[in-house]
Amino acid sequence: MLHLRTFPPCLLIFLISHLQTALASTDLQVRSNLNTGPNGSTFLWLPQDEYSGSSFFDRWDFFTDDDPTHGIVKLRISYTTKEDAFATGLAFVRGDGTVIMQGDNTTQLNQGVPRRSVRISSKAQYNGGLFILDLDKAPWGCGIWPAFWTLGAGNWPYTGEVDIIEGVHDNEHNQVAFHTAPGCLLNPNATFTGTVVTRDGQNSTQCNGLINDNSGCAIVEWSRASYGPFFDSQGGGVFAMKWDDEGIAVWSFYRQAIPTDINQGSPDPSKWGPPVAALDPAGCDINQYFANHSIIFDITFCGDWAGNSYASTTCPGTCEQRLMDPNNFVVSLLFCMPLDYKLILTECDMDYQQPESVQEAVIDWDGYRQGLPEV
Template sequence: MLPAYFLIFIIYYPAVAIPQASSWFPSLSEHLWPSRSLYVASGNSINYNPNGSSFLWLPQDSYSGQTFFDLWDFFTGADPTNGQVNYVNETVARQTGLVYVQDNGIVIMKADNTTSLASGVYRNSVRISSQAQYNTGLFILDLNRAPWGCAVWPAFWTVGGNWPYDGEVDIIEGVHDNEHNQVAWHTAPGCTLDTTANFTGTISSSDGVNHTDCNAFINSNSGCGMTEWSRASYGPYFDSQGGGVFAMKWDENSIAIWSFYRVAIPKDVIAGTPNPSGWGAPSAVLEPSDCNLGQLFANHSIVFDITLCGDWAGNSYATSGCPGTCEQRLMDPANFQNASWSINSLKVYRKVLLSARVTNSVTSKLTMEFTTLYLMILLGGLLL
């Protein structure tokens, strides 16, 4: 009979020292040393802070499939942005087909597109907020399409309970049939964009003035924001490309947003081992250099909504190229065939620091592996 330490060597050591072996003994290696197994299995999933410390983004919450709506609250108050909508409760939304989950697990949320309305009557729609609240995280939304169309104003965002003192992050937002997503932050006074940061978008502006001050109490609450460069980030072209992925990384280092159309989704996102450091420059980013992120962003719920007309879509309607007036647009349900979310999943990851710093050095890697082997041999000896 082989000694216990020899059996441990045969079974365990290959899974540590040989990368391919993680596929031979995945459950065993994960049981013996979960963090190490994850590193071996995912390879490039280790992230690094500016100070060199390493961490992983590990799964925290997943919103998808038939249980999607179990984890959300339906907002039924008047629209705070003065949209001409009636936000309905979950019972009404389900009964009228404004929310449902398809047999294939795809989640649908939409504004009413079947009811003809008299002039001045508001159209039914939905707004939901996650029951869970977050303080930092990596939020990855995979969707097939987002709402668009004349008079339509959708948003996917996070917001704190004490607005604006707990902050707001608008991840997806647009109006009418615009082609470029607009990212924005709204905060208490004392937060501005670092215009020298590394991002690919364009700082939003109006009347020739850049929106760099995030203060929600000035400039009609325009906040600070950036417009994505890609015309596949919002509207009809985004939908025609099969949708894609939006990601928001919120930690002590920054609040950054990326978007990827369907064929460009990073492999690590698909694998469930996200590593934002490999995604290139974000579309938009808020740096801590000019904004105290820990103080101004807290206790955020996730929100989806579809409003119509209102402060943005209503006020911009006359210059949008859309026909008639925004109020007239509301009357015909045929105008809202594209006012719907089609969601594959929303996944939230939490940041977990690694207990030991891992480097790409061959020497360091071998030291870790042989130290592990030595400890396992000692353990085996104690079992004899």
Template sequence: MYSHLPATLLHLLLVLPSLGPNGAVSALPSLNFSGVSIPSLWNGDRRDAGWSSLFPHAASSHGFRVKRGSSASGSSSFEYDQNGTSFLWVIQDTYEGQSFFDRFGFYSDLDPTHYVNSSTAFSSGLAYVTNDNKVIMKGDNTTWLPQGTDRSSVRVSSYAQYNTGLFILDVDRAPWGCGVWPAFWTLGGGTWPYTGEIDIVEGVHDNQHNQVTWHTGENCSLTPSANFTGTVVQTNGQDNLDCYGNSNNNAGCGITEWSRASYGPTFDAQGGGVFAMKWDDEGIAVWSFYRAAVPADVVSGQPDPSGWPEPVAALDPAGCDPITNFVNHSIVFDITFCGDWAGNSYATSGCPGTCAERLMDPSNFVNASWIINSLKVYKKQIISGRVSGAISQLSSPSLSVLLGSTLLFAGLSLLGLVL
């Protein structure tokens, strides 16, 4: 009975006051009208004078959160950065199943551990994918060695490089044991440590607490007052706040998690879990979740870190620029035996004998395995855009219902008031 044109014009008239000088819309939270999910064109500061005044039931039932939100259909979640710009975390890369090793190179240079190349790793059963798509990487646990011989193991690095992102690793098991030093980390391209290193999962021996560490060039330090639940690592009673990789025996700046379920036998006994790292211009933060505590948004593939608890570790930009100090990072998995950390700390670890003696017996390394379900890397997708872009996000049915019902009635009401 009524043309859609007046409602369309009214919609645009309502939107124009919210535009910036360049015609940009600063945020697009979602609303639901009669089951149709649409993006709102009002920014957070205008929400009370905008949609909520016209449609109080819609506003009250879905709400507007300043730092995060979700679409009415629950299909996605959005956050706001420190500048008030809204964004989503959308999938960039997925590493899992049969194609996992296609996207990683095998490191086989000299090291205290005998890292093997890809052909040796696959032929000797140190790297493979199971029929149910579990990715396995392990140290040799079948070969007896003469004392002084390095045990074979695996180290892989992603071909892709990253400069920010949300990294979510889901594992059933992570390596541990006396003489074992595993890590899941990222490493910058170029000269170490000036392009940075981020150790997301790392530990030695039978430790039960994961350690997160950053190694950088000069002028980067850990801010102990930042919001995180872990404990700053110390050397000789002093907090390791200087992240410079070439100082303090390459210790970097580190934080130890408080949870016993973050590393070692307790983590594996819980069925593994998820490690997550968020890296953007607001800093670098790390979380760990044992299996029963993994957030639902992670399970659904729609991660929303703003709704998670405080991170276990965080590097604040006030002390370290997360963009300039960390450049072109590849993702690395490894299992080291003895080496600088596990070897040098062995005598005080409570483990039997010496690390060199430990390496001889393969049965000592039955727990030195990664069992990986997936590694997913998400990137920020800015939601803000111009009006034309915002309207184009609506499907034709959604636009028809929107303009033919809800906004039409709102338009008539407003026109009645004006006339």
């Protein structure tokens, strides 16, 4: 279920203009501050796009082609149409403005019969910005593979993909991933709090989506409140992605830790501490590898990740058997955004503001984390 608040914004996108290149050389470098320009100036973020309430679905396309991840979902072999989604309660807007998206959790199926679900993508495309999403709940559970992500137009992965929220089964940690054409490298020495996914005992820093089972380069979050049952039980939280010439960075905040500036509708990433994941220009030319992205929500079943990993979990039976009984998905098969938020996509200019004689606060992020509940 997808459930959106009215204010402050739960998904913001800010686009950037007049942004200079942060790194003048191709040598490997590490930026200590992802929120300032090369001259030390700070950024100004201005909202522009909003998706909310009764008109929310007017600006999204419902994907109905074959599932590219080979999941077991259906209408015309794959995801449902907009008309069918509304007719069957897989997508709707409540009277209070809450937007709901979910997979089918009522139909008893014979083995091998696909289960219906929803995948939507924004009609608008973006080439950078600040994206902020607030969720009360997100799908999780055996056989389920939900995602909130952005995808470039054209042939995959040559215009890039960023997975902001993604996981399978009953994972407790969100996984952020980048998929690109050959040549883009994740810099493991960049500033972020997550852990780089390893492959054969080595950090998987090749973001090339054409190798390593199309896995790209991925970073797992440190917080148990970033995905799965604990994310839902403690009230969800906020995810944010900042994409500009300085790189692509992702943050997540569980409900009690959402920054005040987000709740007030004036997000300021410079105050959020280090991101959970970051792809910086030291190893990847962002403008070369990421372009013309739509925003996507989807809930799939089994598929390349959830299906192939099912046997290695404690989930019962097989993935296909799991899908037959709708009672397996009554609680866990929904995106849900809070009632007093709107889903907002904000396209804006981000301009340099030359600092004057203002002292900027420095966040002791380790101390901040130590003061939070253990999650």
